[in-house]
Amino acid sequence: MTILRNMTFYEAYPPNEKVQSSSIFHTALMLYKLTRHSLLLIFLLSSSVRLYASSPADSTATETRNALEISVSAASSLVVNAALTELVKRSVDRTRPNGEDNHSFPSRHTSWAFTASTIVSNELYSHSPWWAVGAQAAASAVGFQRVVTRHHYGSDVIAGAGLGIVSTQFSYWLCNRLLNPKDKMTLPSSDNDFRPSIAMTSEAVFNIGSDIATAFGVSLKGQLPLTQRWGLAMTLRGITAPVIVNDTYINPINAYGASVGGVGHFRLPVKALAIETSLYAGFMRLLPTKGWSHNSxxxxxxxxxxxxxxxxxxxxxxxxxxxxxxxxxxxVSAITFGLSSIAVF
Incomplete structure (x- = not known):
């Protein structure tokens, strides 16, 4: 019930201030620092990648989809997403944080961004994992910006991302059934051994029992195996979330940080699947939030x-x-849920 309160009741109140230009400056500063540290993480992992340079490249990109299949799948994804997004948007009455109108839920920009990201991933992931990782990073940046600039609440962005992914995957499945009715549905798979990796994650952060409402976060996570099951991990993260004090929207709190810890990789009987468990500890740098005092x-x-x-x-x-x-x-306690695109070396 507490999580539900943070997602709906708290977020339903209109703001009492105009958008502050300083929030854009702080966001730009945070994203700059997060990018700088992300490049450091990639550099540190590059040495471990060389140990696996002899691994064979992907061999799954041998089957090339024709232009008709690609065009129909992409076009139908855009149409289905636009229809669903507008239907939900016109059905839900929620005032934007900046008071502009009452069509805050879901985020249209984020829904479109994740539709485009999913299309790119579906078509190009077998050629290079960086297409999927980069596409998700770009879509996540759109969602992050919508919260920071007070156009949307965190739950608006999370709903938009979900609509984008689900509508695109449904459209691809339907088009495949219509264009290739005799083909058997086979899921792509490869042996899920434990290797160095870099993961781009978009996450929902459901804060429990605090003035901080539902947050949207992005993170870059690197893993370095030490044995067949255990390894080290480092995560760089940025989050943004509305602050609600006495049922009144104040401003979003923006933060970035880094954490280190350990990870366990446990393969399942299905060769493509594995369970990973992680434990981290680290610090967060909290940027100033006008109207709400907190530690740095x-x-x-x-x-x-x-x-x-x-x-x-x-x-x-x-x-x-x-x-x-x-x-x-x-x-502050929080339940987190995230989806990741992972480049494996």
Whole structure:
């Protein structure tokens, strides 16, 4: 019930301030610092990648979809997504944080962005995992910007991302059934062994019992195996969330941070699937929030479980569920759910 309250009741109140230009500056600063640290993470992992340079490249890109299949699947995804997004948007009455109108839910921009991201991933992931990772990063940046600039609440963005992914996957499935009715549906799969990887994650953060409402987050996670099951991990994360004080919207709180920890990789009987468990600890840098005082730095601890599906030798997809504790200055608990595109080396 507390989670539901943070998603709906708290977020239903209109703001009492105009958009502050300083929030855009702080967002740009945070994204710059997050990018700088992300490049450092990739550099640190590059040495481990060389150890696996002799691994064979993807061999799953041998079957090329024809232009008709690609065009119909992409076009139908855009049409279905636009229809669903507008239907929900016109059916739900929620005032935007900036008071502009009452069509806040869901985020149209985020829905479109994740539709485009899913199309790119579906068509190109077998050629290079970086297409999927990069597409998800771009879509996540759109959602992040919509919350920071007070055009949407975190739950609006999360709903938009979900609509984009679901509508696109449904359209691809339907088009495949119509264009190739005699083909048997076979899911792509590859041996899910434990190797170095970099994952791009878009996550929903359901804060429990605090002034911080539902948040939207992005993270970059690197893993380095030490044995066949256990390894080290480092995560760089940025989050943005509305702050509600006395049932009044104040401003979004924006934060970025880094954490380190361990990860376990446990293969399942189905060769493409594995369960990963992670435990992290680190710090968060909280940017100033007008109208709400808090510390500049906070502690962060995470425990997370993921279902990892290896589609090709160098690309995987994962769904993540976790529990997080943060200090802002008081302790804040949160349930997290994330989806990841993973480049495997």
């Amino acid at each position: 730095y906070g502690f962060e601890g995470d425990i997370e479980t993921a279902l990892n599906w290896r589609l090709t030798p160098s690309f995987a997809f994962a769904a993540r569920l976790g529990y997080r504790v943060m200090t802002t200055p008081s302790a």
